[in-house]
Amino acid sequence: MSAASPPVVAAVDIGGSGLRVQVTYGAQPGPVRTAPGVRIQPGGIDVEALARAARSLLDELDCAEPEVVVWSMRGLLFLADRAEVMRIVRTSLGARRTVVVSDAVANLVGALGGLRPGAVVAAGTGAVAFGTDFVDTWRRVDGWGHVLGDVGSGAWLGLEGLRAALRAHDGLPHGSKSLLDAGRAVFGEPATWPRQVMNAPDAPERIAGFAPAVTGAAALDPLAAALCAAAGEGLAEALLAAAAGLPDPVLAATGGVLGAAPVRTALEQRLARDGHRLAAPAGGALDGARLLGTHLLETGTLPAHAAYLLVD
Incomplete structure (x- = not known):
């Protein structure tokens, strides 16, 4: 990336139905590229295979060294070692800053259009609900x-x-x-x-x-x-x-x-x-990953959590 180039955020969202990658140059989101998603093996999720697929898609998008990578993944809590996921993503995708986040958090940020207190239920192949104020309460x-x-x-x-x-x-x-x-x-x-x-x-x-x-x-x-x-x-x-x-x-x-x-x-x-109604969601997990990356790029920080949101 040259000195005149806009900063690049690579958002990666991995669910049961597929792996999606979107690169944002400055404020301009690019096209979404896809690959097969999570496959559960006896030892858990094959994160290295997913990282290779994401690296290939980034190469297709001519994105060799993004400033920030946000890796949103289904199964982060139970089917993978979070520290190992961070190591693999950081090594494979080569960003200056790397974020590994549960897809539950990415769904919330995408649905609310930013880091706002609230709760979301995401119902695709699987289902998970998540609520947080990004300070004290983190509830899955x-x-x-x-x-x-x-x-x-x-x-x-x-x-x-x-x-x-x-x-x-x-x-x-x-x-x-x-x-x-x-x-x-x-x-x-x-x-x-x-x-x-x-x-x-x-x-x-x-x-x-x-x-x-x-x-x-x-x-x-x-x-x-x-x-x-x-x-x-x-x-x-x-x-x-x-x-x-x-x-x-x-x-x-x-x-x-x-x-x-x-x-x-x-x-x-x-x-x-119970006296509640739904707000219209602003976006999904891939949008949430992009917004998390943009927030880190603009502010230099994210409200990290040992289980749900890791920042390196």
């Missing part, structure tokens, strides 16, 4: 993964739909013939489903791919409608728990699952019962 709710939690996420909704389909297949109560038919259309015969959704490294994404079948069936299938309502209520409860203790918090929700009307309606109705 859920984000436990598709096996243990992520209530209301695409993977949760898809999994519940597949379970309802298999109950219909087995002649058990609370099954759904319409979801069984949809499951056959997506995955083939039920005997093949366990191998497809239990052993694959991209199992959460495969399961989440069935969520649109569940939301699409909700208008005519009472069981699918009940699953969508449970998803929305679960997301609302996670959001309210994340916001607990924050005075007059701004509440936001992001993620592809919220594009399904029955899920979003249930979320909004649950919040309304």
